[in-house]
Amino acid sequence: MKGSSRLAFTVWSWSSLLLVAGHAADFTALGTFASPNRLSEAAAVSADGQTVVGRSMTENGFSAFRWTSSEGIQPLGSLMENGASEANSVSADGSLIVGQSDSSISGGIEAFQWSQGTGLSGLGALPDGQVELSRAFGVSGDGGTIVGGSNTSAFRWTEAEGLVDLGDVPGGGTGTTATAVSFDGGAIVGFGRSAESGLFNEAFHWTTEGGFTLLGFLDSEGDTKDSAALAANRDGSVVVGRSSLFEGFSLVSSEAFRWTEAQGMQGLGHLSEAQSISTAQAVSGNGERIVGESQTAEGRQAFLWTEEAGMRSLSDALRDEFGLADGTLEGWTLESATGISDDGFTVVGFGRNPQGHREAFLALLTPHPGDADADGDVDLADFNLLKANFGSSQPRFTQGEVTGDGQVDLNDFGLLKNNFGFSSEAVAVPEPASLALAVCGLFLLALRARTRRLS
Ligand SMILES: [Ca+2]
Numbered sequence: 001m002k003g004s005s006r007l008a009f010t011v012w013s014w015s016s017l018l019l020v021a022g023h024a025a026d027f028t029a030l031g032t033f034a035s036p037n038r039l040s041e042a043a044a045v046s047a048d049g050q051t052v053v054g055r056s057m058t059e060n061g062f063s064a065f066r067w068t069s070s071e072g073i074q075p076l077g078s079l080m081e082n083g084a085s086e087a088n089s090v091s092a093d094g095s096l097i098v099g100q101s102d103s104s105i106s107g108g109i110e111a112f113q114w115s116q117g118t119g120l121s122g123l124g125a126l127p128d129g130q131v132e133l134s135r136a137f138g139v140s141g142d143g144g145t146i147v148g149g150s151n152t153s154a155f156r157w158t159e160a161e162g163l164v165d166l167g168d169v170p171g172g173g174t175g176t177t178a179t180a181v182s183f184d185g186g187a188i189v190g191f192g193r194s195a196e197s198g199l200f201n202e203a204f205h206w207t208t209e210g211g212f213t214l215l216g217f218l219d220s221e222g223d224t225k226d227s228a229a230l231a232a233n234r235d236g237s238v239v240v241g242r243s244s245l246f247e248g249f250s251l252v253s254s255e256a257f258r259w260t261e262a263q264g265m266q267g268l269g270h271l272s273e274a275q276s277i278s279t280a281q282a283v284s285g286n287g288e289r290i291v292g293e294s295q296t297a298e299g300r301q302a303f304l305w306t307e308e309a310g311m312r313s314l315s316d317a318l319r320d321e322f323g324l325a326d327g328t329l330e331g332w333t334l335e336s337a338t339g340i341s342d343d344g345f346t347v348v349g350f351g352r353n354p355q356g357h358r359e360a361f362l363a364l365l366t367p368h369p370g371d372a373d374a375d376g377d378v379d380l381a382d383f384n385l386l387k388a389n390f391g392s393s394q395p396r397f398t399q400g401e402v403t404g405d406g407q408v409d410l411n412d413f414g415l416l417k418n419n420f421g422f423s424s425e426a427v428a429v430p431e432p433a434s435l436a437l438a439v440c441g442l443f444l445l446a447l448r449a450r451t452r453r454l455s
């Protein structure tokens with residue numbers, strides 16, 4: 001045990017434990033820039049959940065923004081004086097941000113990368129006879145690969161090679177866009193004109209070794225089908241997006257999908273079957289939590305999807321499953337969830353705020369305070385997990401780390417103790433206080449033994 005922990009132990013008391021705050025689900029409005037039309041939209045969150053990027057209205061049109069809890073919402077500027085810009089994606093640690101900006105290149109819009117040290121820099125565009133424009137939609141977690149679209153082609157950008165044309169999907173016509181890329185840059189997803197989609201698009205998965213794989217469509221009926229891959233998980237094995245049916249050029253229905261090589265394309269449903277419009281926009285690192293938006297009678301709404309619980313509205317999930325305090329979302333309509341952290345605990349998007357303006361938000365979907373193994377109750381199993389990892393660093397909200405700071409220490413123990421006996425089941429748990437007391441006694445003995453052993 002470290003000296004500081006031993007000190008904490010000696011001054012530790014029952015009363016100090018009562019001061020440990022709970023870290024249940026949380027909701028943060030990210031603000032907007034000052035302009036006559038206050039408006040902000042989050043587009044993505046870094047894998048570590050700490051940096052949010054998107055766009056917010058200014059008097060010069062949209063400006064790309066970067067948000068962190070310490071600095072708040074900050075403009076990234078533009079490649080042109082008084083020009084507009086938008087941020088679309090961010091690397092795992094938040095250090096590299098990509099998007100597009102007004103520019104002096106012939107097409108007037110240019111993909112950019114931004115880092116704290118160098119600010120905005122343009123990526124150029126693929127050569128074309130007439131106009132040259134580019135947009136960056138994704139950046140790999142490691143920051144080494146940027147993907148997007150330039151003129152009618154998907155591109156991949158690396159420091160060594162610059163912009164490289166991914167080419168057209170096999171058998172299709174001209175017109176391809178890359179939307180996202182795996183952590184190491186090895187897998188890229190997007191959509192392009194295929195033999196089957198004709199003038200519309202078909203989702204693709206591309207790897208450095210295998211080239212293009214077309215992902216198909218959810219519905220084989222109907223003449224006019226369109227699908228798009230919009231995001232991929234950490235290793236690129238789980239792809240999400242939407243698959244749509246058209247009549248002529250009118251959209252009939254659209255459904256969020258999840259694709260894996262083994263299972264193919266799987267429909268995720270809709271919040272309202274009557275409306276039949278949904279889109280998946282982001283997926284957690286392990287591919288298990290998916291977020292997006294779905295049309296309802298009340299307008300579009302952000303959704304959360306998991307295998308166990310299916311699709312439900314993000315606001316319902318926050319309140320009913322993750323214990324967000326009643327009234328927190330009073331006056332809000334969460335319209336779209338656009339990003340999710342690698343661990344699946346941080347979701348970003350935008351909605352209508354109580355003043356009626358669209359505003360970016362960040363929501364924490366953490367387990368109930370003290371529920372170390374995230375199984376819906378706080379019991380001896382959680383205590384044992386915490387005890388086994390006491391004194392270690394762990395990913396937030398796993399392995400007994402319940403406060404969200406990455407350290408398993410007395411604060412975690414206090415939070416667990418204060419919530420001991422909680423159960424998400426409606427059945428009352430008898431005598432939680434006495435059980436908690438017994439557990440605390442065991443913990444003290446364990447700590448003493450440990451202190452003696454290590455000193
Ligand atoms: Ca538990």
Ligand SMILES: [Ca+2]
Pocket residue numbers: 401402403404405406407408409411412
């Ligand atoms: Ca902790």
